[in-house]
Amino acid sequence: MKSPARLQALIAEGLIDSVVRRLKSGKEADVYVVRCGDETRAAKVYKEAHKRSFRQAVDYTENRKVRNSRHARAMAKGTAFGRQQQEAAWQSAEVDALYRLAAAGVRVPQPNNFHEGVLLMELVADHQGDAAPRLNDLPFSDAEALQHHDTLIGEVVRMLCAGVIHGDLSEFNILLAADGPVIIDLPQAVDAAGNNHAPRMLMRDVDNLRSFFGRYAPALLATQYGPEIWSLYASGRLVPDMPLTGRYEHQAGAVDLSGVLREIEDARLEEAARLERMSA
Template structure:
């Protein structure tokens, strides 16, 4: 087992409950994405025939991700959005795989559409601690949220989606490895799909079995990301091996609706310490012994709370 020494100044550049993953999708992506062969034309013809809905890119009230918009994002108003199946179900939101493409062309992309559940089907069982320090302008809305009325629960759902969208946009601009937030419309957040062109999602860190060199690389990528968050006064708030993706050799942070302002939130330091402890425990269990305390102290100092 390899010990990790935080005394080294080494710097490298670079959610909820256990989710349920549904592996069957409603489309053969080998045909949809191999644009050099005839099946791609069949996919385009399906779009021309009316498969899916017109893109929501220009829908009233939609918010777009930060500029510059990556070249791979399909913004054509003639594009169609086709739901290809469920990637993940959770107590608070479901994640669908959506293909957005322009009929008759090879312009297409995959998106992860995170859809927060309606009030009667949702269980925001830990929202009170995360929402401390967050306020909305209308006092009526604040009271409704505090009282967990039906209207208040809807407001909380909207705040979760908006908070995750804003967090992803900010972290993307700071250079943290997160999915690019393509758009937000109501309580549906459309994100960059992290995975293969055939619709196979990148595995969660908890699903991987890297060797010691791979573990060390992933750990230092995580440390770099946590340092950037801390310097911005933030903590993930619910960090675990289940909301980190391993995309090839790259570690990607996901599931950020509960992102915490370490300074404003009275529980901020506890959330940050728990984040580090959770992931350090996983890495230690895989053979890279991590003492979380030195990193916790460093991050709190970077966040300006100690």
């Protein structure tokens, strides 16, 4: 196929040899299968801000740090240069998260390089060596659903122990590789310790897993892994591979974390709807 303009630069640099095909077109990026020497990899080409349907919501960008003070000032002022730097920071957020999580042993694609808005990384493959499908495209038995849910809850814990929350985790951004689920799409990942929305985002990620796998294993619908995980993390007791119960008992006199988070989310949705009506 004809190489997209953004990938031609990588071919010229010798970072990739050829483009095999486009794998998917998403809300913030297009992904291509490429050849790099003897290896087949994935190349994620980030879309420019005005071409993306996904917006950099304050929930995700809150407390993201920019080391260069000049860049930070420009971003705060909203200048053309600042918007350019904000875009670069948005793209590099996924790269940083992938390296951080891969080092922590989380099941994410291994990053290889990042150049001119293109992320080169491992191509997650199925048993036949083809690009792995998303969970959303597959049916599961009760036993399979329980197994994959257990694996992914463990990955959520491992991510949180590494200080990262996915922020948009669902069946649409988890691939089923030959050796199990792999988590992808992390440009909206947030710092668990530095973002006020972190508890709600963790709960939403875990609830998404519960709702999806609960279609195949209804017993999961009664579980409360989100509050259990966050309470262990907040108290400094959460460690990777620790046994979890899926139960959470509200302590007398303690804040009902789940209830508070639901109220916050309801208020946010109401405000968003109000603003949309005003702009219509």
